[in-house]
Amino acid sequence: MKKDNLIIAIDGPSAVGKSTLGKLIAKEMGYLYIDTGAIYRAITWKALKNNLNLNNEKLILNLVSKVNISIKNTNRNLEESFRIFVDGKDVTEEIREPKIDQNVSQIAKLPKIRKQLIDLQRKLAKKGNIIMEGRDIGSIILPYADIKLFFTASQEERIRRRYQELKNKGYKISYKEVKEQIIQRDFIDSNRECAPLTKTKDAIVIDSTKKNIEEVKNDILNIIKKYKETGEQ
Helix, strand or coil: CCCCCCEEEEECCCCCCHHHHHHHHHHHHCCEEEEHHHHHHHHHHHHHHCCCCCCCHHHHHHHHHHCCEEEEECCCCHHHCEEEEECCEECCCHHHCHHHHHHHHHHHCCHHHHHHHHHHHHHHHCCCCEEEEECCHHHHHCCCCCEEEEEECCHHHHHHHHHHHHHHCCCCCCHHHHHHHHHHHHHHHHHCCCCCCCCCCCCEEEECCCCCHHHHHHHHHHHHHHHHHHCCC
């Protein structure tokens, strides 16, 4: 049975290639790409701009109810294909700064914030033809997704990738600082009470430790092709 109009969920910890591969696959298939982590980063960016206490759920909830977050997929190059706006301002680059890395998990662990944003994310995915990536897409947000992928890579490789990414963007940060940030974020993401990072039983594991982007992309496209033809992962 042929399947079209797919909903594809991508989960996994930071620096495993979710965003890069999600954008690549979406571009190849003509699908809408949504990085849910960017939504949490955008809220974090706005909260920090307003000097809010990130542990005060009531304050952050009030912020979320008033802020206008919009997402656009463009026909530009891969790096610029996904843009996120906060109250009309393009914050795509700013939300990738180290200070956001250090604080986004504080926002993501607040239960009421997650609930409010989950409703938004489900509405975005409703029409299908979408690739959504984050930390709890297959388990919480889109448990009914047609294809669930769980990305992984060794912690050492993930630290190396994130350090190189930040260096290439001109940030002055040490390897040790990046390592500490990734270890801390892994701990928070995996141990938070509300929607911790977890692999669902029906998710296909994609280990990118020893593979380049092209190899991983081809693996995923083959999985999608098989599903479209047979209706099975």
